[in-house]
Amino acid sequence: MQKLVADYLLLLVLALVWSVSFLLIKIGVANIGPITLTAARMTIAAAILVGGLVLTKTGLPLHPRALLLYLVVGVVGNTFPFILIGWGELHVDSSLAAIMMGIMPLTTFVLAHYFIPQEPITARKALGIGVGFGGLVLLVGWSALGGIGAHVLGQLAVLGGAISYGITTVFVRTQPDFPKFQMATGAVVAGMATSLPLAFYLENPLSMTPTAESVWAALLLGVFSTALASLIYFRVIRNLGATTFSQLNYVVPVLGSIWGVIILGEWLQARALIALALVLGGIYLVQTDRRSGVRR
Numbered sequence: 001m002q003k004l005v006a007d008y009l010l011l012l013v014l015a016l017v018w019s020v021s022f023l024l025i026k027i028g029v030a031n032i033g034p035i036t037l038t039a040a041r042m043t044i045a046a047a048i049l050v051g052g053l054v055l056t057k058t059g060l061p062l063h064p065r066a067l068l069l070y071l072v073v074g075v076v077g078n079t080f081p082f083i084l085i086g087w088g089e090l091h092v093d094s095s096l097a098a099i100m101m102g103i104m105p106l107t108t109f110v111l112a113h114y115f116i117p118q119e120p121i122t123a124r125k126a127l128g129i130g131v132g133f134g135g136l137v138l139l140v141g142w143s144a145l146g147g148i149g150a151h152v153l154g155q156l157a158v159l160g161g162a163i164s165y166g167i168t169t170v171f172v173r174t175q176p177d178f179p180k181f182q183m184a185t186g187a188v189v190a191g192m193a194t195s196l197p198l199a200f201y202l203e204n205p206l207s208m209t210p211t212a213e214s215v216w217a218a219l220l221l222g223v224f225s226t227a228l229a230s231l232i233y234f235r236v237i238r239n240l241g242a243t244t245f246s247q248l249n250y251v252v253p254v255l256g257s258i259w260g261v262i263i264l265g266e267w268l269q270a271r272a273l274i275a276l277a278l279v280l281g282g283i284y285l286v287q288t289d290r291r292s293g294v295r296r
């Protein structure tokens with residue numbers, strides 16, 4: 001029971017960290033290109049995690065299965081979605097982007113049925129996914145859907161990032177349970193190795209003149225939203241399951257609106273609290289069904 005409570009607390013920490021990352025990305029891309037910002041956060045995170053391995057004198061597994069995991073998570077789960085979502089949000093309203101990110105739990109839900117025997121599609125899980133998505137739509141409002149089709153490439157980029165997250169989540173859940181610190185380090189290094197060349201080839205980072213705010217945003221993204229988040233990521237997927245973890249995509253926008261109240265002095269709307277209740281209810285439905293192990 002204590003372990004389960006700890007996992008849910010870590011899931012909450014991850015939601016808090018990732019909800020702030022949207023604000024940090026907005027600050028960062030004001031003066032730093034989206035690919036360069038991705039490379040910067042991956043490089044900072046890689047330096048921290050590799051440093052941790054050195055200090056603890058821990059080796060990094062380099063057998064084929066481990067290398068495949070690093071590559072998939074580093075590229076499909078980090079580099080691609082970071083770039084796609086960062087670029088997409090330059091052309092898509094954040095409210096519409098939040099709804100489009102809701103495709104990630106649905107993608108995970110379907111893929112998990114076929115690739116993870118312990119997570120079949122059930123009526124209760126489907127209800128939980130639907131309730132969580134309803135909370136997300138309630139938060140941003142139906143009017144956000146009016147922007148669909150306004151910038152097709154930007155919207156496809158956000159959807160591509162969301163689907164990449166879903167694929168990666170299911171993939172990680174199907175892999176052997178390697179040590180979490182090594183998995184996180186290898187994945188971040190792989191992400192750095194792919195994003196850095198892209199940044200220099202497409203954006204020429206050395207020609208940029210970022211503000212102090214953008215530099216701080218990149219630093220915080222690297223330390224918390226990438227390094228710390230990667231360590232939590234591998235644990236909660238393994239312990240709570242891919243479908244439950246994917247519900248995080250419904251929690252993050254709700255918490256983002258609450259950060260707007262705390263940091264920007266915005267009004268706390270009643271629908272944000274109702275949305276949070278719906279999202280938490282959806283997570284409860286999905287998780288209790290997973291623990292029961294009953295097919296419907």
